Amino acid sequence: MRSFRSLILVFVFLSLICFGAMLFPSKPSAEESQTLSLITATPEEGFQVAIELARKGVTETQPDKEILFMLREVYSRDPDALIAASHVVAVHFQTVAAANNYWRKQDRED
Numbered sequence: 064m065r066s067f068r069s070l071i072l073v074f075v076f077l078s079l080i081c082f083g084a085m086l087f088p089s090k091p092s093a094e095e096s097q098t099l100s101l102i103t104a105t106p107e108e109g110f111q112v113a114i115e116l117a118r119k120g121v122t123e124t125q126p127d128k129e130i131l132f133m134l135r136e137v138y139s140r141d142p143d144a145l146i147a148a149s150h151v152v153a154v155h156f157q158t159v160a161a162a163n164n165y166w167r168k169q170d171r172e173d
Contacts, residue, residue: 109160
């Protein structure tokens with residue numbers, strides 16, 4: 064029953080974010096509009112890029128900081144939501160790793 068409740072909370076959270084993004088589309092600031100490269104020197108740098116991509120996804124989806132921080136109180140205490148957030152970072156990390164050819168696989172083979 065707890066996991067069903069958690070799924071409902073995550074669904075409500077995502078619905079609120081999507082609804083907010085439709086009502087209040089954001090324009091990136093000069094700092095945010097800098098290009099984020101998927102190419103990194105190390106897997107550790109790649110993981111940091113994956114985290115940044117996840118953060119940007121959330122802030123682009125919910126540009127209203129007041130609502131974002133209000134919702135954080137809900138999902139930060141929900142283990143299922145935290146696992147879902149970790150999954151998003153993992154998917155982004157897979158993308159970064161692929162872009163880096165798993166950190167220059169061909170260099171290791173030489």
